[in-house]
Amino acid sequence: MGNFSFFQMIDVLGTAAFAISGARHAMDRKLDVFGVIIIAFVTAIGGGTIRDVIIGSTPVGWLQNELTITVILIAAIGTLIIDGNHPVVPNTLFLFDSLGLGLFTLAGIDKALQYDFSVGICIALGTISACFGGVLRDVLLNKVPLIFHRELYASACIAGGVLFFLLRYLHVDGYLNQILCILLIFVVRILAVRYNLTLPAAQTDKKKLDRQ
Amino acid sequence: MGNFSFFQMIDVLGTAAFAISGARHAMDRKLDVFGVIIIAFVTAIGGGTIRDVIIGSTPVGWLQNELTITVILIAAIGTLIIDGNHPVVPNTLFLFDSLGLGLFTLAGIDKALQYDFSVGICIALGTISACFGGVLRDVLLNKVPLIFHRELYASACIAGGVLFFLLRYLHVDGYLNQILCILLIFVVRILAVRYNLTLPAAQTDKKKLDRQ
Amino acid sequence: MGNFSFFQMIDVLGTAAFAISGARHAMDRKLDVFGVIIIAFVTAIGGGTIRDVIIGSTPVGWLQNELTITVILIAAIGTLIIDGNHPVVPNTLFLFDSLGLGLFTLAGIDKALQYDFSVGICIALGTISACFGGVLRDVLLNKVPLIFHRELYASACIAGGVLFFLLRYLHVDGYLNQILCILLIFVVRILAVRYNLTLPAAQTDKKKLDRQ
Numbered sequence: 036m037g038n039f040s041f042f043q044m045i046d047v048l049g050t051a052a053f054a055i056s057g058a059r060h061a062m063d064r065k066l067d068v069f070g071v072i073i074i075a076f077v078t079a080i081g082g083g084t085i086r087d088v089i090i091g092s093t094p095v096g097w098l099q100n101e102l103t104i105t106v107i108l109i110a111a112i113g114t115l116i117i118d119g120n121h122p123v124v125p126n127t128l129f130l131f132d133s134l135g136l137g138l139f140t141l142a143g144i145d146k147a148l149q150y151d152f153s154v155g156i157c158i159a160l161g162t163i164s165a166c167f168g169g170v171l172r173d174v175l176l177n178k179v180p181l182i183f184h185r186e187l188y189a190s191a192c193i194a195g196g197v198l199f200f201l202l203r204y205l206h207v208d209g210y211l212n213q214i215l216c217i218l219l220i221f222v223v224r225i226l227a228v229r230y231n232l233t234l235p236a237a238q239t240d241k242k243k244l245d246r247q
Numbered sequence: 248m249g250n251f252s253f254f255q256m257i258d259v260l261g262t263a264a265f266a267i268s269g270a271r272h273a274m275d276r277k278l279d280v281f282g283v284i285i286i287a288f289v290t291a292i293g294g295g296t297i298r299d300v301i302i303g304s305t306p307v308g309w310l311q312n313e314l315t316i317t318v319i320l321i322a323a324i325g326t327l328i329i330d331g332n333h334p335v336v337p338n339t340l341f342l343f344d345s346l347g348l349g350l351f352t353l354a355g356i357d358k359a360l361q362y363d364f365s366v367g368i369c370i371a372l373g374t375i376s377a378c379f380g381g382v383l384r385d386v387l388l389n390k391v392p393l394i395f396h397r398e399l400y401a402s403a404c405i406a407g408g409v410l411f412f413l414l415r416y417l418h419v420d421g422y423l424n425q426i427l428c429i430l431l432i433f434v435v436r437i438l439a440v441r442y443n444l445t446l447p448a449a450q451t452d453k454k455k456l457d458r459q
Numbered sequence: 460m461g462n463f464s465f466f467q468m469i470d471v472l473g474t475a476a477f478a479i480s481g482a483r484h485a486m487d488r489k490l491d492v493f494g495v496i497i498i499a500f501v502t503a504i505g506g507g508t509i510r511d512v513i514i515g516s517t518p519v520g521w522l523q524n525e526l527t528i529t530v531i532l533i534a535a536i537g538t539l540i541i542d543g544n545h546p547v548v549p550n551t552l553f554l555f556d557s558l559g560l561g562l563f564t565l566a567g568i569d570k571a572l573q574y575d576f577s578v579g580i581c582i583a584l585g586t587i588s589a590c591f592g593g594v595l596r597d598v599l600l601n602k603v604p605l606i607f608h609r610e611l612y613a614s615a616c617i618a619g620g621v622l623f624f625l626l627r628y629l630h631v632d633g634y635l636n637q638i639l640c641i642l643l644i645f646v647v648r649i650l651a652v653r654y655n656l657t658l659p660a661a662q663t664d665k666k667k668l669d670r671q
Contacts, residue, residue: 061395067446069402070395084301089508091517093303098368156522170599175382177391179601183485183494190493234491273607279658281614282607296513305515310580387594389603 049135053079054110075111081168133224137217139165140192158196187227195220261347265291266322287323293380345436349429351377352404370408399439407432473559477503478534499535505592557648561641563589582620611651619644
C-alpha cells in the first residue's frame with residue numbers, strides 16, 4: 036500500500052507535469068483558454084490513449100478515471116493563472132516531467148505484458164505511452180514533433196524498457212525492477228539535457244524523393 | 248416517429264453542412280477533387296469516429312450507415328460543382344452548421360450515457376463529437392485547429408451539455424430536454440458569431456519553454 | 460501454398476517499399492535517426508492500423524506480427540545507411556511501392572469483407588489501408604498530405620476496388636480476381652506517374668469561407 040501510494044503520487048505528478056508542459060506550449064502559440072486546456076489534456080493522456088486504442092483496451096483509461104481529469108484541469112488552469120517566471124519553476128517541472136516519462140513508460144510496458152505481446156512490442160508500447168502525447172501536442176500545434184529531431188527523449192524510454200526485460204530475465208521482479216527502470220529513464224533524460232546529447236540527424240543527398 | 252424524423256432530418260442537414268464546410272476549406276487550399284471529398288468526409292464523421300474509437304464502440308457508426316456516406320458524397324460533389332457565390336448560401340450553411348453542432352453534441356452525450364460515464368466525461372464526449380471533425384480537418388490541411396484560437400465554438404457545446412444535465416437533474420427528460428439544449432447551442436453559436444465573441448487568448452511571457 | 464508465399468513475398472516487399480519511402484521523406488526533413496525509424500513505421504503500418512481501429516479489429520495486426528516489424532526496421536536502418544544514389548534504386552522502389560499499393564488495397568478489402576460491410580465501405584477501407592500510412596507520414600512531417608493534391612494514387616486503389624467487385628459479381632473469385640486487381644492498381648499507378656496524370660484541382664473563388 037505504501038508502494039502503491041508512491042507510484043500513484045508519481046503518476047499524479049507526472050500527469051500534472053505533462054499537462055503543464057502542454058499548456059505552456061499552447062500558450063506560447065497564443066491559443067485561447069479552451070485551446071490551452073485541450074492541448075494540456077492531449078499531452079497528458081495522448082500516449083496512453085493511442086496505446087489503449089491500438090491494443091483494444093477500451094473505453095480508454097482516462098474516460099473512467101476522475102483523478103486524471105481533475106489533475107489535468109487543475110494543472111492547465113493553474114498554468115494559465117500563475118506566473119511561471121520564478122526560476123525554480125522550470126527545473127521543478129523538468130524533474131516531474133522526467134519522472135513522469137519513466138513512470139508512463141513502465142505503466143505502458145505493464146499494460147502490454149497483460150496482452151502477452153513480444154518483448155519488442157512491449158518496449159514499443161511503453162515508449163508510445165510516454166512519448167506520443169507530445170507527438171499529438173506538436174501535431175495539433177502544427178509543428179514537426181520535437182522528439183523526432185531534438186534531444187534524447189524516446190531513447191531514454193527505450194533504454195529503460197530494455198533494462199526492464201534484462202532484469203526480468205535475471206529474475207529481478209516487481210517494484211525493485213520498476214523503480215530501477217524509472218530511475219534509468221530519469222537519469223538518461225537528465226544527462227541528455229544537461230550535456231545537450233542528441234541523436235545524429237539523418238544524412239540525405241537531397242536526391243529526388245521517390246514518389247509518395 | 249414524427250420526432251424521430253425531425254431529428255433525423257437535422258442530422259442529415261448537419262452532416263451535409265459539416266461536409267460542405269470541409270469541402271470549402273479544402274477547395275480554398277487548392278486540393279484536388281479526391282482531397283476535397285476526403286476532407287469533407289473527415290470533417291463530417293471525424294468527431295463521432297474519435298468518440299466511438301476511444302469508448303470502443305466499433306465498427307464506428309458511419310461504416311454501417313449508408314445514409315451518412317451518401318449525404319456526405321452528395322454534399323462534397325455538390326460543393327465542387329455549384330457556384331457558392333449567391334449571398335444566401337453562406338448564411339444558410341451557417342444555420343445548418345450551427346444546428347448540426349447542437350445535434351452532434353446531444354448525439355455524443357446520448358451515446359456516452361449508454362456507457363455510464365460521469366457527467367463531465369459525457370459533456371466532453373459530446374463536445375468531441377461535435378468539434379473534433381473540424382480539428383482533424385485543420386490538421387490535414389496543415390493548420391492550427393480553428394477552435395483553439397478563434398470564436399466560441401466548443402464553448403457553445405459545453406454550455407449545451409451543462410444545460411442538459413441540469414435539466415435532467417430537474418427531471419426534464421426526453422425530447423424536450425434535447426431540443427432545449429440544441430437550441431441553446433444554436434443560439435450561443437449565432438450570438439458568438441454575430442457579436443464576434445471570443446475566449447481570451449492565453450498570456451505568455453515568452454519565457455523559455457520547459458523542455459518537451 | 461505456392462500462392463500464399465507469392466502474396467506474402469509481395470507483402471514483405473510492399474511493406475519494405477512503404478517503410479523506405481517513409482524513411483526517405485523523413486531524412487529529407489533532417490529528422491534524427493529515431494524520427495526516421497518512426498516515420499518509416501507509420502508509413503508502413505499507418506493505413507492498416509486506422510482500418511483495424513475503426514472496424515474494431517484489435518490488437519491491430521502489426522502488434523502480433525514480428526515479420527512486419529522486422530522488415531520495417533531493416534528497411535529503415537538500411538535506408539539510413541545505404542547510399543540511395545544509384546539510378547536503379549528509385550525505379551525499383553517505385554515498382555515495389557506500386558505493387559504494395561495494390562496488395563494493401565486488396566488486403567484491406569479482404570478484411571472488410573469479413574465484417575460484411577457494403578461494397579462502397581469495402582472499397583473505402585481498402586483505399587484507407589493503402590493510402591493513409593502516407594497521410595499520417597505527411598501529417599507528422601507537417602505537410603498537407605501528398606495524395607490530396609498530386610498524382611493519381613488513391614484513384615488507382617479505388618479503380619482496383621471497383622474491378623474487384625465487378626469480377627466478383629461475374630463469379631471471378633479467389634486469387635485470379637485478386638491478382639487482376641493488384642495488376643490494375645499497379646498499371647494505373649505506373650501510367651499516372653509516367654504520363655504525369657493528376658486529378659483536377661478544385662476551383663474556388665476565394666470567397667470568404669463559411670465559418671468553421
